Amino acid sequence: MSELRLALRNNAGAYGYSVMITGALAAVSALNGSPSVGQVFLFLLGAVLSFAAIEMLATRxxxxxxxxxxxxxxxxxxxxxNLFSIGLAVGAAALVGLVLPSTAAWLVGGFFASVAYLLTAAVEMSVARRIEEYRDVE
Structure with a gap:
């Protein structure tokens, strides 16, 4: 059982992000049609840039x-x-897909989806920490 807990601990964030980014890609696709290869790379670039920007902030x-x-x-x-962070992030990508022209939506959709996921996941972890602190007091 400890191995299962270790596997869950080491993969939980990556799993949630993978589910989210796949859903975000599907949402932008549903609104803008199948992407070209270049648009797929724009989506990936947006996602990677957001991660890099947040890592820069988090690590000063x-x-x-x-x-x-x-x-x-x-x-x-x-x-x-993570249902909340995943849902909010996919919703952010869908909103971008609705309001921006197709090519811009691919770049900005990946960026905003990742930012929304990371920031909301941070709130979820904060809530979880508060719950655990409350449990430890009792």
Whole structure:
């Protein structure tokens, strides 16, 4: 059972992100049709740029380490709340797909989907930490 917990802990964030980015790609596709190969790369570029920008902020331009101090309970609970971050991120990509021209929607859709996911997932982890702190007090 400990191996299963370890596998879940090490893959929870990546799993949620994978589900989200696939859903975001599908949402933009549903609104703009099948992308060209170039538009797929624009989508990927947007997603990667957002991750890089947030990592730069979180690490103060890569001068501070990212601590891995959260306990397994917090990560498990926070990851179980990913429905919110995934849904919000896919909704953000869909909104971008509705309001921007097709090629711009591919770039901006990937960017906003990733930003929405990461920021909302951070809130979910914060909620999970507060719940675990409350449980520890009792």
């Amino acid at each position: 331009v890569f001068t501070r380490p990212m601590n891995d101090s959260e306990g397994t309970k917090v990560i498990a609970l926070g990851s179980s709340l």
